Amino acid sequence: MSVVRTIFLQCGPSVSHFSTSSYSTNFNSGSVKFTISCCSVASPASVVIGNVDKKASERNEVRLGLPSKGRMATDTLDLLKDCQLSVRQVNPRQYVAEIPQITNLEVWFQRPKDVVRKLVSGDLDLGIVGLDTVKEYGQENEDLIIVHDALDYGDCRLSLAIPKYGIFENINSLQELAQMPQWTPERPLRVATGFTYLGPKFMKDNGLKHVTFSTADGALEAAPAMGIADAIVDLVSSGTTLRENNLKEIEGGIILESQAVLVASRRSLIQRKGVLDITHEMLERLEAHLKAVGQFTVTANMRGKSAEEVAERILSQPSLSGLQGPTISPVFTKRGGKVAADYFAIVICVPKKALYKSVRQLRAIGGSGVLISPLTYIFDEETPRWRQLLSKLGL
Numbered sequence: 001m002s003v004v005r006t007i008f009l010q011c012g013p014s015v016s017h018f019s020t021s022s023y024s025t026n027f028n029s030g031s032v033k034f035t036i037s038c039c040s041v042a043s044p045a046s047v048v049i050g051n052v053d054k055k056a057s058e059r060n061e062v063r064l065g066l067p068s069k070g071r072m073a074t075d076t077l078d079l080l081k082d083c084q085l086s087v088r089q090v091n092p093r094q095y096v097a098e099i100p101q102i103t104n105l106e107v108w109f110q111r112p113k114d115v116v117r118k119l120v121s122g123d124l125d126l127g128i129v130g131l132d133t134v135k136e137y138g139q140e141n142e143d144l145i146i147v148h149d150a151l152d153y154g155d156c157r158l159s160l161a162i163p164k165y166g167i168f169e170n171i172n173s174l175q176e177l178a179q180m181p182q183w184t185p186e187r188p189l190r191v192a193t194g195f196t197y198l199g200p201k202f203m204k205d206n207g208l209k210h211v212t213f214s215t216a217d218g219a220l221e222a223a224p225a226m227g228i229a230d231a232i233v234d235l236v237s238s239g240t241t242l243r244e245n246n247l248k249e250i251e252g253g254i255i256l257e258s259q260a261v262l263v264a265s266r267r268s269l270i271q272r273k274g275v276l277d278i279t280h281e282m283l284e285r286l287e288a289h290l291k292a293v294g295q296f297t298v299t300a301n302m303r304g305k306s307a308e309e310v311a312e313r314i315l316s317q318p319s320l321s322g323l324q325g326p327t328i329s330p331v332f333t334k335r336g337g338k339v340a341a342d343y344f345a346i347v348i349c350v351p352k353k354a355l356y357k358s359v360r361q362l363r364a365i366g367g368s369g370v371l372i373s374p375l376t377y378i379f380d381e382e383t384p385r386w387r388q389l390l391s392k393l394g395l
């Protein structure tokens with residue numbers, strides 16, 4: 001299926017303006033076709049993104065799209081490496097690579113937004129990008145399935161921000177912003193954003209009527225001070241850029257919380273040979289690694305009459321119950337020609353955050369020789385996200 005999207009660009013100024021009522025998008029499955037209309041061009045030019053030729057999708061390799069550059073690129077490769085899925089790239093300007101541990105998988109490096117576009121067009125099967133990019137460029141496309149929603153990096157939020165000064169000084173919520181008498185059809189609230197789908201949708205969903213949008217590729221925080229916009233919709237992580245530009249977030253103004261996600265094409269998962277198996281393997285490795293990252297193994301010795309008695313003492317402490325309770329083994333010593341077990345070795349998993357508290361509790365009940373080591377993987381019987389994926393696919 002081929003979808004036509006029409007964008008009216010103003011020729012001349014470097015920003016294009018549109019309003020919630022005039023902006024509409026159609027970003028569905030299949031090939032995506034942009035019709036770009038510009039005032040100085042007599043007939044619209046057609047730009048085709050992705051695969052038009054049906055045969056091109058008849059490939060045998062499974063394709064994973066990863067960010068080619070920007071702040072997600074290195075963290076993505078690091079995460080895969082930590083899952084023993086090292087990406088072998090001959091040189092940084094080569095856009096195709098492989099993961100030797102997974103046969104029949106091609107890695108393609110693309111801009112994050114192109115990863116999403118190519119999942120939609122069927123040119124990629126799997127991808128790792130920020131959730132914000134999936135929502136912005138995938139829009140409501142039902143073909144996109146989030147396989148892992150929390151890869152634990154790239155954390156940020158898409159937020160509406162307004163100046164701290166002038167007419168906005170006492171405005172602290174979206175409701176207050178919407179109720180300002182200043183916004184009329186003749187003088188709408190002007191919002192600068194790179195999120196030309198999510199920004200207008202959010203305003204519309206929240207009943208803000210008189211709003212126009214302008215777009216630019218970066219440094220949006222300058223727009224209010226330059227007099228180009230009243231507000232901005234942009235990503236925030238530390239909040240420094242907002243602060244340094246005298247802008248503030250407001251109550252009810254968070255559009256989306258985002259972090260890196262593993263996303264797949266539903267069609268590929270169902271139809272393309274090998275995609276489901278590769279997804280399962282990636283998911284297992286990711287889940288096992290991410291679960292382990294937050295935990296330490298703690299081993300200690302403890303004097304006691306029996307394993308049960310030691311277990312009673314350990315389980316009386318709230319921070320020492322481990323993942324499934326403690327593992328307790330007798331430590332045998334020979335005294336006076338007799339073998340006895342006066343000591344027990346205990347092993348528990350402890351969340352990193354609770355580490356010091358756990359060590360204190362362990363000592364308080366007689367633990368000694370406490371050893372702590374990081375965990376590499378925790379493989380559960382079955383990953384809950386795998387079950388969720390199968391049910392989303394109706395399998």
Ligand SMILES: Nc1ncnc2c1ncn2[C@@H]1O[C@H](COP(=O)(O)OP(=O)(O)OP(=O)(O)O)[C@@H](O)[C@H]1O
Pocket residue numbers: 069070071072111112113129130131132133154155156235236237238258259260
């Ligand atoms: N403070 C932040 N600002 C912007 N993006 C962030 C931030 N923190 C995390 N991210 C994540 O990183 C992604 C942006 O990465 P990057 O800026 O490299 O790409 P991009 O803006 O899509 O690329 P380009 O600017 O080349 O079009 C976001 O989509 C988001 O998921």
Ligand SMILES: O=P(O)(O)OC[C@H]1O[C@H](OP(=O)(O)OP(=O)(O)O)[C@H](O)[C@@H]1O
Pocket residue numbers: 217218219220221234235236237238239240241242
């Ligand atoms: O809350 P903070 O930690 O300050 O991060 C937020 C800023 O980071 C991003 O910009 P980026 O650095 O990508 O520059 P750009 O705006 O020029 O794209 C984003 O667009 C914000 O401007």
Ligand SMILES: [Mg+2]
Pocket residue numbers: 218219220221234241
């Ligand atoms: Mg910026």
